Amino acid sequence: xxxxxxxxxxxxxxxxxxxxxxxxxxxxxxxxxxxxxxxxxxxxxxxxxxxxxxxxxxxxxxxxxxxxxxxxxxxxxxxxxxxxxxxxxxxxxxxxxxxxxxxxxxxxxxxxxxxxxxxxxxxxxxxxxxxxxxxxxxxxxxxxxxxxxxxxxxxxxxxxxxxxxxxxxxxxxxxxxxxxxxxxxxxxxxxxxxxxxxxxxxxxxxxxxxxxxxxxxxxxxxxxxxxxxxxxxxxxxxxxxxxxxxxxxxxxxxxxxxxxxxxxxxxxxxxxx
Numbered sequence: 001x002x003x004x005x006x007x008x009x010x011x012x013x014x015x016x017x018x019x020x021x022x023x024x025x026x027x028x029x030x031x032x033x034x035x036x037x038x039x040x041x042x043x044x045x046x047x048x049x050x051x052x053x054x055x056x057x058x059x060x061x062x063x064x065x066x067x068x069x070x071x072x073x074x075x076x077x078x079x080x081x082x083x084x085x086x087x088x089x090x091x092x093x094x095x096x097x098x099x100x101x102x103x104x105x106x107x108x109x110x111x112x113x114x115x116x117x118x119x120x121x122x123x124x125x126x127x128x129x130x131x132x133x134x135x136x137x138x139x140x141x142x143x144x145x146x147x148x149x150x151x152x153x154x155x156x157x158x159x160x161x162x163x164x165x166x167x168x169x170x171x172x173x174x175x176x177x178x179x180x181x182x183x184x185x186x187x188x189x190x191x192x193x194x195x196x197x198x199x200x201x202x203x204x205x206x207x208x209x210x211x212x213x214x215x216x217x218x219x220x221x222x223x224x225x226x227x228x229x230x231x232x233x234x235x236x237x238x239x240x241x242x243x244x245x246x247x248x249x250x251x252x253x254x255x256x257x258x259x260x261x262x263x264x265x266x267x268x269x270x271x272x273x
Contacts, residue, residue, distance in 0.1 A: 054236040059243065062236040071225075076244060079221040082138065083210050083248075086145025091202060094150040095195070098157025102191070103183065112158075119151050124212055131216070141213040148209035149202040156198025160191030193267065196260045203252040207245055 036056050042048040043055035050058065066072035097115065101108040123144065134140040164187050172186045214223020222241050229237035 051233075051235060054239060058236050059240050062240050066237075066240075075220060075222050075225045076248075079210060079214065079223070080248065082141050082214075082221065083145060083206050086142050086210070087149050087202065087206050089142065090146030090149030091153050091199070093146070094153035094198075094202075095157050098154045098195075099161065102158045102161030103187065108158075115151075115154065119155075123148050123209060127212075127216065136216060136218075140216070141210065141218070144213045145206055145209050148205040152202040152205060153195070153198040156194045156201070157191065160194025160198075161187055163194060164190035189266075193260075193264055196256065196263065200253060200256045200260075203256055204249060207249045207252070211245055 039048070039053070040056050043050055043053070043058075063072065097111065101112050101115075126144070126147065130140045130143055134143060168186050168190065169182060172182045177185065210221075211223055214221040215227050218224040218227075222244050226238050226241035229235075229241070
């Protein structure tokens with residue numbers, strides 16, 4: 001079957017074209033552009049009601065209008081600030097505890113069971129309690145985003161450290177490396193790929209949590225913009241808000257992948273990728 005498909009592809013596209021860098025960059029965008037074009041055609045021909053889903057051109061026009069008044073950039077800046085703050089707080093705590101529990105078995109026995117019990121609690125189920133604790137201000141949103149980011153980084157850091165080859169650690173000890181040198185020269189580089197997977201996963205959860213957090217009595221941010229537009233039946237603004245979340249999420253993932261490529265340039269698997 002694979003041989004047949006390869007033959008079909010080689011008949012449709014020349015091998016040189018398939019292997020060209022330009023073609024490889026264009027391929028991932030073929031499906032999204034096709035969907036946008038079909039969506040635009042369906043809206044203009046009346047097959048799709050603009051009250052249900054406005055045309056992409058209308059959404060772009062709305063984006064230009066909001067950008068010209070500065071309102072769009074204000075909400076994006078506020079949301080980005082909340083997301084980054086929550087990521088730094090939750091990620092730092094998750095990384096520290098993952099490092100501690102992964103490196104010291106005593107700390108794992110003392111803390112890991114409690115953390116695993118907390119992990120089973122749905123993050124969004126804490127919203128009523130968080131509102132009672134922090135009110136409806138930015139502290140509540142920061143807490144929710146931090147909780148969402150915490151566990152992916154904690155689990156992947158813990159798993160990465162525990163997955164380091166014991167033979168390498170033993171070899172480091174034979175060569176006279178001290179604990180700090182073992183950590184920075186063998187254990188941390190060995191766990192880095194797993195830690196960065198946790199970072200990428202947590203970036204997705206960061207935006208997901210922020211979307212919900214900003215719909216709770218917020219007076220600014222992209223979530224507030226979407227909820228405010230819903231009250232006035234401005235579907236184009238709602239769709240624009242969803243696109244902005246998607247673009248910010250994609251941007252965060254691209255930054256994480258770039259960081260991964262630079263930090264793991266020495267790793268044979270990432271060199272081949």
